Amino acid sequence: xxxxxxxxxAYVTTDWRRAMRDIAAAHDIGGFMEMPExxxxxxxxxxxxxxxxxxFKNGLQFEIIQPLGxxxxxxxxxxxxxxxATRFHHxxxxxxxRSEFERHHAVASARxxxxxxxxxxxxxxAYFDARPDYGHFIENFTFPAGSHLEGVPKW
Numbered sequence: 001x002x003x004x005x006x007x008x009x010a011y012v013t014t015d016w017r018r019a020m021r022d023i024a025a026a027h028d029i030g031g032f033m034e035m036p037e038x039x040x041x042x043x044x045x046x047x048x049x050x051x052x053x054x055x056f057k058n059g060l061q062f063e064i065i066q067p068l069g070x071x072x073x074x075x076x077x078x079x080x081x082x083x084x085a086t087r088f089h090h091x092x093x094x095x096x097x098r099s100e101f102e103r104h105h106a107v108a109s110a111r112x113x114x115x116x117x118x119x120x121x122x123x124x125x126a127y128f129d130a131r132p133d134y135g136h137f138i139e140n141f142t143f144p145a146g147s148h149l150e151g152v153p154k155w
Contacts, residue, residue: 008061008092010139012075016051016066019086023062029055033152037068041118046071056154063092074115074127074137090127090137094149098124101142108140122147 013019020032032053039049051066064086067075078087095101101124108114108128117126123143130138143149 005094005096007059007094008063008090008139009088010063010065010090010092011086012065012067012077012079012089013084013086014066014079015084015086016053016064018084019064019066020053022086023064024055027057027062028155029057029062030155031055031153032062032064033148039070040120042071042074042116043118048072048075050075054149054152056152058155061092061152065089071116077131077137088136090139092139092141095140095142098142101140104140108138112138 011019011023016036023029024031032055035052035054037049038052039047042048048070049068050072051068053064055062065075067079075089078089079085093104095104105126108126112128112130112133115127115129118124121143123141125139125141128138128140130136
């Protein structure tokens with residue numbers, strides 16, 4: 001990865017397993033790194049529990065999230081109360097360099113609301129509510145070499 005990676009399309013869903021099958025079939029993805037019932041910080045004193053799945057296809061990472069409980073309101077956006085749905089949720093941007101992450105974080109914070117931001121799994125991530133401008137969230141994140149991202153399957 002470079003210091004200026006735009007590399008993730010993320011979806012939220014009401015049925016994690018079905019969404020993995022649908023997205024895998026649509027994009028010829030052979031399988032995902034699955035993180036069921038993952039609990040993670042979403043801000044000071046807040047946590048969420050979600051199912052996560054990650055896979056790369058030709059250098060583009062697909063993320064599938066099913067919100068389960070806790071501070072999940074940002075992940076429930078766009079999903080119906082009942083029935084199946086999978087919706088585009090955010091564009092993810094990774095920064096290999098922490099100082100570049102901080103610089104972009106400051107610029108985005110001045111423009112958009114920040115509903116989720118936390119340190120987790122040795123890195124940092126932040127969701128910016130860019131829906132008024134672009135119709136979706138933007139996630140900026142930085143993880144060091146050797147993080148969980150290195151275990152994501154590549155197809």
